Amino acid sequence: MIRHICSLTCAISLLAVFLLPLSAVGACDDPLGCVEVAPDDPIVVGAMLVMSGAINYLGEDTLGGVELALLDRDYALMGREIELVVEDSLCTAEGGQVAAQRMAADPTVVGAIGTNCSSAAQGAIPIISESGMVMIAPSNTSPSLTNADIAAGGSHRPGYFRTSQNGLIEGMRLAQFAIYALGAESLATVHDGDPYTSGLAQAVADTFADLAGDVVFEGAVNKGDTDMSSILTEIAVHQPDVIYVPLFEPESNFFAAQMQYIAGLDDTIILGGAASFSSSFPENTGEAAIGIYVSGPLVSGDAYEKLLAQWLDEYGSDPPSGYHAHAYDATNLLLSALESVAVVNDDGGLSVGRQALRDAVAATEDYPGLTGRLTCREDSPFAGDCSPGTALAVFIITEAEVYDDNWPPPLAWNFAVDSFD
Amino acid sequence: MFKWKTDEFSWVDFTIDVLRILIVLAVVVGAWNTLSSGRITFAQWVNLFAAGLSQGSIYALIALGYTLVYGILLMINFAHGEVFMAGAFSTVFLAEALNRTGFLNEQPLLAILVMILFAGLVSMTVAILLERVAYRPLRGSPRLVPLITAIGASFFLQYTFRGLYGSAFKAYPQVKILQGAVSIGGINIPIVQIFVFCSALVLMLGLYWLVERTRVGKAMRAVSENKEVARLMGIDIDWVIMFTFGVGGFLAGSAGVINGMFRPQGVNFFMGFIPGIKAFTAAVLGGIGNIPGAMLGGLFLGVIEAIGPNLVLAGLGIPGANQLKDVIAFTMLVLVLIFRPQGILGERLSEKKA
Numbered sequence: 001m002i003r004h005i006c007s008l009t010c011a012i013s014l015l016a017v018f019l020l021p022l023s024a025v026g027a028c029d030d031p032l033g034c035v036e037v038a039p040d041d042p043i044v045v046g047a048m049l050v051m052s053g054a055i056n057y058l059g060e061d062t063l064g065g066v067e068l069a070l071l072d073r074d075y076a077l078m079g080r081e082i083e084l085v086v087e088d089s090l091c092t093a094e095g096g097q098v099a100a101q102r103m104a105a106d107p108t109v110v111g112a113i114g115t116n117c118s119s120a121a122q123g124a125i126p127i128i129s130e131s132g133m134v135m136i137a138p139s140n141t142s143p144s145l146t147n148a149d150i151a152a153g154g155s156h157r158p159g160y161f162r163t164s165q166n167g168l169i170e171g172m173r174l175a176q177f178a179i180y181a182l183g184a185e186s187l188a189t190v191h192d193g194d195p196y197t198s199g200l201a202q203a204v205a206d207t208f209a210d211l212a213g214d215v216v217f218e219g220a221v222n223k224g225d226t227d228m229s230s231i232l233t234e235i236a237v238h239q240p241d242v243i244y245v246p247l248f249e250p251e252s253n254f255f256a257a258q259m260q261y262i263a264g265l266d267d268t269i270i271l272g273g274a275a276s277f278s279s280s281f282p283e284n285t286g287e288a289a290i291g292i293y294v295s296g297p298l299v300s301g302d303a304y305e306k307l308l309a310q311w312l313d314e315y316g317s318d319p320p321s322g323y324h325a326h327a328y329d330a331t332n333l334l335l336s337a338l339e340s341v342a343v344v345n346d347d348g349g350l351s352v353g354r355q356a357l358r359d360a361v362a363a364t365e366d367y368p369g370l371t372g373r374l375t376c377r378e379d380s381p382f383a384g385d386c387s388p389g390t391a392l393a394v395f396i397i398t399e400a401e402v403y404d405d406n407w408p409p410p411l412a413w414n415f416a417v418d419s420f421d
Numbered sequence: 422m423f424k425w426k427t428d429e430f431s432w433v434d435f436t437i438d439v440l441r442i443l444i445v446l447a448v449v450v451g452a453w454n455t456l457s458s459g460r461i462t463f464a465q466w467v468n469l470f471a472a473g474l475s476q477g478s479i480y481a482l483i484a485l486g487y488t489l490v491y492g493i494l495l496m497i498n499f500a501h502g503e504v505f506m507a508g509a510f511s512t513v514f515l516a517e518a519l520n521r522t523g524f525l526n527e528q529p530l531l532a533i534l535v536m537i538l539f540a541g542l543v544s545m546t547v548a549i550l551l552e553r554v555a556y557r558p559l560r561g562s563p564r565l566v567p568l569i570t571a572i573g574a575s576f577f578l579q580y581t582f583r584g585l586y587g588s589a590f591k592a593y594p595q596v597k598i599l600q601g602a603v604s605i606g607g608i609n610i611p612i613v614q615i616f617v618f619c620s621a622l623v624l625m626l627g628l629y630w631l632v633e634r635t636r637v638g639k640a641m642r643a644v645s646e647n648k649e650v651a652r653l654m655g656i657d658i659d660w661v662i663m664f665t666f667g668v669g670g671f672l673a674g675s676a677g678v679i680n681g682m683f684r685p686q687g688v689n690f691f692m693g694f695i696p697g698i699k700a701f702t703a704a705v706l707g708g709i710g711n712i713p714g715a716m717l718g719g720l721f722l723g724v725i726e727a728i729g730p731n732l733v734l735a736g737l738g739i740p741g742a743n744q745l746k747d748v749i750a751f752t753m754l755v756l757v758l759i760f761r762p763q764g765i766l767g768e769r770l771s772e773k774k775a
Contacts, residue, residue: 052588052589053588053589054589054590054689056588056589219741219743220741220744221743221744222744222746222747224695225746226684226686226687227472227476227684227726227727227746229468229469229472229473229727230469230727230730230731230742230743230746231743233461233465233468233469233731234731234735234742234743236465237460237461237465249590249686250590250592250686250687253592253686253687254684254686254687257684257685257686258472261468261472261602261609261611261614262465262468263462263464263465263468263608263609264462264464264465280590283592284590284592284685284686285686286592286594286595286685287595287600
């Protein structure tokens with residue numbers, strides 16, 4: 001009898017242990033559930049950035065932006081400490097998938113900043129969306145990521161936002177730059193199959209053709225290729241005025257360095273993408289980089305100057321790339337939305353509705369960011385785009401960047417000032 | 422040639438002969454279409470050929486390591502690509518230092534020689550350690566065992582060097598005297614490509630002299646012929662095998678620096694994988710175990726890779742022909758294995774060796 005009573009007591013105790021948290025969750029009426037932050041626990045913010053590999057400088061750059069945004073708030077929100085959890089999303093779909101799985105597996109993470117690469121975002125988006133979380137990307141530009149039409153190759157899912165400009169906008173502006181500023185009549189594009197590079201190459205080619213330019217070659221190289229002589233020879237057959245090459249390093253280095261050895265491309269201009277907007281590009285390409293145009297983010301204003309001074313204080317050098325301001329804006333967007341939806345429970349804990357947080361980010365309108373006034377759109381193919389798309393410029397690489405470590409390079413065109421629209 | 426026409430008809434021979442005819446036909450049609458269209462100028466063909474020859478020289482130097490080890494131990498050292506990486510990756514830091522001090526451009530030939538010696542020594546050390554630690558204890562075990570070990574060693578070396586030097590891409594500084602081009606008959610040939618070909622040729626001739634004209638070379642050949650008889654003749658088999666690994670390693674390390682002059686970018690812990698596989702293909706193409714065969718196979722593969730996509734594939738209307746460069750290399754491997762398993766210069770191996 002005593003044994004039966006003991007068993008019953010144990011069973012009731014176990015049931016109570018399991019039901020107690022459920023009852024707490026039950027208090028949350030958000031359709032996607034809530035993140036419950038206990039009274040003494042920190043608010044956990046995630047970051048899925050590229051921390052290793054050829055373009056880890058982009059991860060360092062954006063991580064700096066995230067950290068400075070948190071530092072502005074003394075790593076605290078609503079009287080609680082903010083804890084930053086960083087996962088390496090690499091620059092591949094698999095890397096994004098693994099980073100997203102780790103984020104989704106941690107029930108305390110309220111939302112994440114990332115990814116850097118569009119390919120990583122393609123791996124991360126389904127998992128983040130399915131888990132009810134929010135991700136705000138600071139440097140994704142692939143048009144497919146904000147296109148909700150899956151049948152048309154879109155991969156947008158609810159919960160995905162970005163503060164970087166859409167490749168459709170960037171592509172349109174760069175095609176305009178090639179035609180109106182460089183006087184190009186013919187164009188070749190080269191990508192590497194990555195959603196970022198292929199999306200941009202397509203956007204530039206489409207606009208160039210719409211503006212009555214002649215797109216004479218659209219090709220691709222393989223990631224990891226070192227010998228570009230074959231594709232360069234094929235391009236030389238068509239003798240384009242401009243080659244648009246949004247490749248990552250080191251393929252972009254190989255492409256630019258080997259072009260000088262191919263007969264028939266002496267007068268052709270290379271227009272590189274933001275993936276080459278790093279001090280390592282002229283350093284690794286050498287003399288052949290001189291005269292190459294690269295697009296990249298351009299942010300200005302007093303608030304940005306203050307951020308740069310903060311950066312110098314904190315890290316002792318200049319930012320390694322140009323997306324730190326976008327990451328800063330992304331973090332502030334997330335924290336502001338969080339602040340507006342978090343509910344303080346009776347016990348002093350916080351409850352953050354996941355759907356409410358998504359809605360709050362999506363409702364962002366005219367938010368004063370460093371990269372412009374941010375308004376998040378819901379209409380595909382711009383679903384989740386929050387960037388005004390003005391923080392974009394074209395730079396030209398000179399001897400100073402190759403030999404004297406000067407960075408950033410001189411401005412060739414500032415779209416915020418001189419628009420072709 | 423056409424065995425199926427004889428009394429001993431075989432469907433296998435018939436299929437292989439049909440395949441052979443189709444391949445020749447595709448190559449002829451593709452090449453004819455390309456050449457008759459006149460899309461690519463003569464100067465551009467020469468540019469492609471020169472680039473291919475330079476790339477092939479690097480394949481050849483690495484391939485020699487495969488062929489030397491196979492010749493003496495009948496094993497494929499799949500970690501040889503990483504031996505190449507070890508020298509190239511380690512020396513990039515020396516090259517940066519030489520560039521910072523200005524020595525690289527003040528005494529370029531001496532600086533390159535120092536770099537080649539340094540890379541050669543690093544790769545030689547790695548190759549010898551590999552033999553001593555990973556392969557020697559397995560000597561005499563079934564052939565699959567050292568093969569799997571080599572693959573494991575390859576990963577071990579990759580991630581060891583990643584741990585040592587990080588995962589970021591590095592680049593060799595550019596040497597000023599190797600920049601620019603020389604004009605031959607109105608066609609510009611890059612100086613760096615001439616340098617690559619000539620320096621690889623010197624190293625290959627040096628190896629040929631070592632193997633054919635020195636006592637240690639004679640010992641290597643003796644061990645390659647028959648280890649037991651060589652041992653009875655008083656040759657220290659273990660030392661000769663270690664020496665062979667060391668020579669292969671030195672050539673791979675030298676290839677790493679020469680490659681750094683040719684394609685300065687993209688130096689990282691994973692850089693040896695693809696050249697390693699290509700060099701293995703080159704060694705098989707030339708006839709594995711055969712030193713001139715490895716040299717010829719490397720050069721042949723480099724040129725075919727450079728010219729093939731534009732000459733054959735583009736002529737057949739295959740889109741994105743340049744992306745199929747690797748397909749050409751590995752198709753060559755498959756074709757050699759089907760039609761001439763002993764390679765271009767190789768001899769049919771006896772039952773014992775095969």
